[in-house]
Amino acid sequence: MDNTHKIIFKLLKIKGKNKTHIYGLDGIMDNTKLESVLKKIRKKLEFGSIIIKDDNDIQVVEFMGDVIDKIKDYIVMEKIVDVNMIECNIESDIESNINDIDMMIIIKYHKLKGKNKTYIYGLEKVLDSVKLDIFLKKIKCRLGCGGLIKEDDTNNPMIEFMGDHRDKIKDFIIEEKVIDSSKIILKGA
Secondary structure, eight states: TTTTTTTTEEEETTTEEEEEESSSSGGGGGGGHHHHHHHHHHHHHHOOOOEEEEEEEEEEEEEEOOOOHHHHHHHHHHTOOOGGGEEEEEEEEEEEEOOOOTEEEEEEEEETTEEEOOOOOOOOSOOOOHHHHHHHHHHHHHHHHEEEEOOTTTOOOOEEEESSHHHHHHHHHTTTTTSSSHHHHHHEE
């Protein structure tokens, strides 16, 4: 498998409807193989898809709705592509417009029973629920791992990731202009 070739997932909002576009599959397989893969995806995941050409005459596979995570997980699990070949682009701005001096985001690393986990606390104070969902999709694509929103012991929301991703998460938060770097605290061993 050629790991230098990228498969790009884009989540777009077109005429008020979410659509997932996948670019680059035609670069790693011929049309017969691509149709076979899409048939398996449609059958296994029950998602409809079509092959279209974008404005630049580039081949795109289009799915209705936000199905990036499910399709990405499926094509990696089935060894259709390597996870390192995947790049995600969520077409939405998640920049926060909250500049409250008391707002702090805590990124905490914790090791429990041999499992490494990274938690993000405080994003719900900075991002509304829609922007938080977009943030989660984008950061999962960046980190190449799963992540989910949970509640801590005091019923406050937090985001949990497997592994130690403190520095990458901090860099991503700064890059996306969610909050100023001075308002980010890293904790853990």
